[in-house]
Amino acid sequence: MRVTKKILWILAIFFVQQLPGVAALGIDLPILFVVLVGLRSDIPGAAGWGFLLGVTQDLLSAGWIGPNTVAKTLVGILSCLSKRHIYRERVLTQSFLIFCMTFFHQIFIWFLLRWDHSAPRFADAFDICARTVLMTSLVGVVVCFFVVKFRRRRFDPATA
Numbered sequence: 001m002r003v004t005k006k007i008l009w010i011l012a013i014f015f016v017q018q019l020p021g022v023a024a025l026g027i028d029l030p031i032l033f034v035v036l037v038g039l040r041s042d043i044p045g046a047a048g049w050g051f052l053l054g055v056t057q058d059l060l061s062a063g064w065i066g067p068n069t070v071a072k073t074l075v076g077i078l079s080c081l082s083k084r085h086i087y088r089e090r091v092l093t094q095s096f097l098i099f100c101m102t103f104f105h106q107i108f109i110w111f112l113l114r115w116d117h118s119a120p121r122f123a124d125a126f127d128i129c130a131r132t133v134l135m136t137s138l139v140g141v142v143v144c145f146f147v148v149k150f151r152r153r154r155f156d157p158a159t160a
Contacts, residue, residue: 006049009033014056026132027139028102030057034072035101035140036147038079039086039094050076064116067109074108075101089151091144098140102133 013029016022022029030053038046054072058065079101086093106129113119120128 006037010053010056014060018060025135026128027135028105028132029136029139030054031072031075031102031105031136032098032140032143034076035079035098036094036143038076039083039097041080043077043080046076046080047073048076050074067112070112071105071108075105078104089148091141091148094144094148095137095141098144099133099137102136102140103129106132 010030010033013033017027017029034046034050034053037049041049050072051069054069055065057068057072061068079097082097086097110119110125110129119125
């Protein structure tokens with residue numbers, strides 16, 4: 001995928017991310033992009049896209065710059081490293097990776113905020129984490145279904 005198409009996708013992701021219905025559900029669309037790009041690129045590319053989306057998300061949020069940047073960069077690197085063990089043309093394995101990376105992302109940010117003494121109470125943090133992991137994973141299943149279907153049709157029309 002060319003870089004200009006990826007930038008257009010990122011702009012669309014952040015537009016949808018800012019809609020009140022999506023934001024209230026706790027869906028983290030940039031992490032879906034980082035995981036799927038990480039599965040299909042090298043480590044510097046995955047880390048770069050994770051860093052870019054993390055910085056953008058931190059700039060658009062009310063918190064301090066850093067938690068999403070570090071967490072999404074690590075998610076990109078871990079997604080790229082896991083492509084040796086994940087068959088990337090299956091919806092189930094991609095969805096499981098999205099679940100794991102979203103969980104890692106939420107826990108990592110909570111520990112960073114706890115270190116900064118600005119973390120919410122554990123019950124509130126658990127509610128936010130569970131909602132984000134569940135909703136992002138459900139949206140990830142749908143996104144992975146269409147990505148796998150598109151890639152199969154594009155690269156092997158006989159299996160579509």
